[in-house]
Amino acid sequence: MPLPNMPDGLHTSISQMKCFLRCPRQYELKYKLGIQPAFMPVAFAFGLAFHGAAAALYSELKDTGKLPPREMLVDTFRDAWNRASEGPLPLQDDEDEPVDTGAVTDKGISMLDVFHAHVAKAMNGHTVEGVEVPFVAALHDPDTGEVLDEALVGTMDLVLRHGDRRVVVEHKTASRKWSDDQLAYDLQPTGYKFAAQQVGLGDVGLRLQVVTKTKVPVVQVADVDRGPRDEDDFLRTAVGVLRAVDAGVAYPVRGWACKGCQFAHACKPKRPKLALVA
Amino acid sequence: MVSAGLSSFMGAMRPRSSTMTNEEKRKIYAALAAPFPEHCIQRTEGRITGRGYDTSGIGYQFIANRLNEVLGVGGWRAHRVVTVKEVARSNGRPAFEAIADITLELGSWVDGTFVVFAESLADGGHVASAEADARKGAYTNAFKKAAAFFGVGRQAYEGSLDDDNVPSDSPVQPEHQPVPTAPTRTVTTVPVTPAPPRNRLTSKQLAAIQAIGRKLGLDHTGLRAVAKQRYGVVPEHLTKSQASEFIGSLSAQANGNGLDHDDQVDEMGA
Numbered sequence: 149m150p151l152p153n154m155p156d157g158l159h160t161s162i163s164q165m166k167c168f169l170r171c172p173r174q175y176e177l178k179y180k181l182g183i184q185p186a187f188m189p190v191a192f193a194f195g196l197a198f199h200g201a202a203a204a205l206y207s208e209l210k211d212t213g214k215l216p217p218r219e220m221l222v223d224t225f226r227d228a229w230n231r232a233s234e235g236p237l238p239l240q241d242d243e244d245e246p247v248d249t250g251a252v253t254d255k256g257i258s259m260l261d262v263f264h265a266h267v268a269k270a271m272n273g274h275t276v277e278g279v280e281v282p283f284v285a286a287l288h289d290p291d292t293g294e295v296l297d298e299a300l301v302g303t304m305d306l307v308l309r310h311g312d313r314r315v316v317v318e319h320k321t322a323s324r325k326w327s328d329d330q331l332a333y334d335l336q337p338t339g340y341k342f343a344a345q346q347v348g349l350g351d352v353g354l355r356l357q358v359v360t361k362t363k364v365p366v367v368q369v370a371d372v373d374r375g376p377r378d379e380d381d382f383l384r385t386a387v388g389v390l391r392a393v394d395a396g397v398a399y400p401v402r403g404w405a406c407k408g409c410q411f412a413h414a415c416k417p418k419r420p421k422l423a424l425v426a
Numbered sequence: 427m428v429s430a431g432l433s434s435f436m437g438a439m440r441p442r443s444s445t446m447t448n449e450e451k452r453k454i455y456a457a458l459a460a461p462f463p464e465h466c467i468q469r470t471e472g473r474i475t476g477r478g479y480d481t482s483g484i485g486y487q488f489i490a491n492r493l494n495e496v497l498g499v500g501g502w503r504a505h506r507v508v509t510v511k512e513v514a515r516s517n518g519r520p521a522f523e524a525i526a527d528i529t530l531e532l533g534s535w536v537d538g539t540f541v542v543f544a545e546s547l548a549d550g551g552h553v554a555s556a557e558a559d560a561r562k563g564a565y566t567n568a569f570k571k572a573a574a575f576f577g578v579g580r581q582a583y584e585g586s587l588d589d590d591n592v593p594s595d596s597p598v599q600p601e602h603q604p605v606p607t608a609p610t611r612t613v614t615t616v617p618v619t620p621a622p623p624r625n626r627l628t629s630k631q632l633a634a635i636q637a638i639g640r641k642l643g644l645d646h647t648g649l650r651a652v653a654k655q656r657y658g659v660v661p662e663h664l665t666k667s668q669a670s671e672f673i674g675s676l677s678a679q680a681n682g683n684g685l686d687h688d689d690q691v692d693e694m695g696a
Binding site for chain 1 (some may be wrong): 518632
């Protein structure tokens, strides 16, 4: 599968879109002002390490056609997690509690055990066509057809072939199973479907594999549908976000997420200084 | 009909001009294939079309508008061959059945010659009591199909809309269906507010900034630091005018550092 080069020019991503929708102020601090984050959220580092292990598993499957041993996944995960733990940014969880890296490693390993067993059963009839497949797709205004200067860039976790159809698979680690609404409205599968057509993958199926961090981890496999209306919504969201950023929209969304925000240190509300009146 | 359409399409995207790059073609396709907003979709009740179910499709003029907007006036043309024959409807009434074969060409006029870079072939049919209506219906039907091969209104052929929602002028009543007393046609129209012009720098400006930055020995982090120091934002989020000023200032700095004048990167795309 030919891999497109990442463009030098302007681009956006589904992560950027989601960031803006979550909190325009966070978007401004992170992407526009280029503020350095104060810490690395544990969930983010954990997700990266898990993704690395999943990618290693599927790469081995692609190269050899055989499922690698569980130990290989665990080693990959440990390495990635250690790198994150020892990186320049301190780890921090949502509650600002000290991070028990050992407990996190154990949790990751128990999740990988379940995931490994799941893949062993679920690969029947599927072949791995691509792992960590980057894409670049042109975005356009759905009303005028105008092609935007910003290209949509991203990486598909996994592209499987099942019969004559390709399936794009996205992996998630989550505290619990995704709700029906999350599955129905998440932007990421829509973006993948949209991009897949442009990079020549055709009309792909979409699958989410959510591995839960519950006491007994489970793998939630959900095949989701996205149609022309979803694609239209996606484009409107992308265009809307870019226009809003352009127009300087950067209001803060104060709430529970602020406590775990990497950019909270730079997000002090500007308040006018009040003069004392005698 | 679907298989005939597909086979036409497979052989139809024949680029004849070597001057257009794949990137340009990709952009044109993306613009042509952009979904139509709700107000362009015409919904017609089944009792009007005679099909017994409601249909929806994209109006002919919206398809033509899209071609004009993306390719410019004169950026496309259609050749057609229409054959008409008299037929009898199931109720015994005479009618005209028209079949249109059309070739839709995309290209441009050069010295009085239309230079084609892509073409699609399609056919369409329509039955009407008047020959003119039959010809017109068959042509628009074929035209919409040919345009869909370039992505224009492709929703109609992907199953989300109907490819032909033109009402028949004498629908055949399905058995056991109540006879309509007052047929109405519903068209949903949603006004679209034009978007304000954008202010963000262009990709070309960004490329120029990055190129000059490299000449000055600035890596990605260094260039970001300079932009943040001067304008408070990373280079990707400069405004057009800030980018223009930044390019000028970096260029001057590059030349002042002993670079050959010919190496100066001109401001682009402002």
